Amino acid sequence: MNKKFDIIIAGAGPAGLSAAIYAARAEMNVAVLERSTPGGKVMKTAEVENYPGFNTILGPELGIKFFEQAMNLGANFIYAGLKSFKKENDTFIVTLENGEVIESKALIIATGSKENLIGVPGEVELYGKGVSYCAACDAAFHKGKEVVVVGGGYSAIEEAIFLTRFVNKVYLVHRRQEFRADKKSVDKAKANPKIEFILDSVVTKINGTNKVETVDVKSLITNDIKTIPVSAIFPFIGQTAESKFIEDEKLMNSDKNIIVNEKMETTVKGLWSAGDVRVTPFRQIATAVADGALAGQEAVKYLELLD
Ligand SMILES: Cc1cc2nc3c(=O)[nH]c(=O)nc-3n(C[C@H](O)[C@H](O)[C@H](O)COP(=O)(O)OP(=O)(O)OC[C@H]3O[C@@H](n4cnc5c(N)ncnc54)[C@H](O)[C@@H]3O)c2cc1C
Structure with a gap:
């Protein structure tokens, strides 16, 4: 029974x-x-x-x-x-x-x-050590530092804006030029001096031994890879x-x-x-x-x- x-x-x-x-x-x-x-x-x-x-x-x-x-x-x-x-x-x-x-x-x-993963080396290994899927939870741990946000939807834009209350700079990496967020939010992010847009680009690797130290970002136009020193990466891809x-x-x-x-x-x-x-x-x-x-x-x- x-x-x-x-x-x-x-x-x-x-x-x-x-x-x-x-x-x-x-x-x-x-x-x-x-x-x-x-x-x-x-x-x-x-x-x-x-x-x-x-x-x-x-x-x-x-x-x-x-x-x-x-x-x-x-x-x-x-x-x-x-x-x-x-x-x-x-x-x-x-x-x-x-x-x-x-x-x-x-x-x-x-x-x-x-959380949907971006699926690059370092993402799983450095989860909780600078790889975070929750800005409200972890932003305060990166006060005065530089971070990467990944995504082109509403949460990526909103969370990037939220993060600027704590960090010195947000690199917003998005694979396209167009965003899935509403125009008002995108315009607000673009007007924010702490946010730098890196468009037509993807993150290819997250580097660091015990915590995130740098992130490799590849341009989908030129295939060039730039290594950006940051303390955290926040993927917001759903x-x-x-x-x-x-x-x-x-x-x-x-x-x-x-x-x-x-x-x-x-x-x-x-x-x-x-x-x-x-x-x-x-x-x-x-x-x-x-x-x-x-x-x-x-x-x-x-x-x-x-x-
Ligand atoms: C890195 C990180 C940091 C965070 N930090 C904070 C923070 O500082 N403050 C805050 O408020 N929030 C934080 N959050 C968000 C918070 O953890 C979640 O919102 C919260 O845990 C959601 O609770 P839940 O019970 O709905 O789901 P979960 O916590 O995800 O629990 C669901 C449970 O269901 C189990 N489960 C899944 N499928 C099945 C199944 N088929 N059968 C049986 N069991 C199953 C899972 O194993 C899991 O234990 C953070 C999230 C992450 C990812």
């Missing part, structure tokens, strides 16, 4: 763990699925300076605190990924990547997202939602982020989504935690009415 839970939460990042805290505290029988390390992306973050309650805290320390709180309140952790799910009457039948099948009346998807296991396309937008209302509900009764995997204007720990709290609380209310 399949193991039965009141609520299954997929993903043990800040969103999933916050949902677990609310649901377990309401004495629900909760299963949290995690295919990697509990704590989510926070575990890969060096220092966090913008989560209320801590002036500075190491990412892994915060991730472990979230995890321990959920565990102490009685959430059950299953170390396997969610592979697929279907709803039969009012029950979710959830198949795990290890082949196990479990059931619940409510399901919360909090599986996060992955993110991919961890939602491959969702079969119903109508639940997602064109980027595969899950569509929810203000209560984190999807259009399927009993199914919620929270954190970076959902359609959201801001991907941060605080917003993920807030989403998780809402999803967890709403799932509890749903189950109380179902009984």
Whole structure:
């Protein structure tokens, strides 16, 4: 017989763990699925300076605190990924990547997202050591320095402008002349004396031993390669939602982020989504935690009415 839970939460990042805290505290029988390390992306973050309650805290320390709180309140952790799910009457039948099948009346998807990599040597090796996909998180660590931003969409432009509040100079590297951002934002970036546009160009290599030291940038017109000394590189070429296991396309937008209302509900009764995997204007720990709290609380209310 399949193991039965009141609520299954997929993903043990800040969103999933916050949902677990609310649901377990309401004495629900909760299963949290995690295919990697509990704590989510926070575990890969060096220092966090913008989560209320801590002036500075190491990412892994915060991730472990979230995890321990959920565990102490009685959430059950299953170390396997969610592979697929279907709803039969009012029950979710959830198949795990290890082949196990479990059931619940409510399901919360909090599986996060992955930043798209530019795919050059040094990017993976220097991740967290100057390679960053989050300006709001890491800009303050590069005060007075020079950095590279990669991309030509709205986030690359906006984040480049944001970074100029901290750094002395931003090199904005984009493979084309045209931008996918609105003209007003592009004009604002062009008028900013701290931003130098390097267009028709791509980053080919990120160099450094223990931290980013220089970045190689190749012109697609002349094929010349310039080496720019910088302390960080911020690729903003989009993110991919961890939602491959969702079969119903109508639940997602064109980027595969899950569509929810203000209560984190999807259009399927009993199914919620929270954190970076959902359609959201801001991907941060605080917003993920807030989403998780809402999803967890709403799932509890749903189950109380179902009984
Ligand atoms: C380098 C970096 C630094 C950052 N620094 C900060 C910062 O300083 N401050 C801040 O507020 N934000 C920061 N962020 C953003 C913040 O980490 C995220 O917004 C937040 O972690 C999102 O939480 P989440 O729970 O939605 O997703 P995640 O943290 O991504 O957690 C999702 C979890 O789901 C798991 N998972 C994925 N697929 C499955 C599956 N199929 N089945 C089961 N489990 C699955 C993953 O392994 C992961 O543990 C940073 C991000 C990065 C990349």
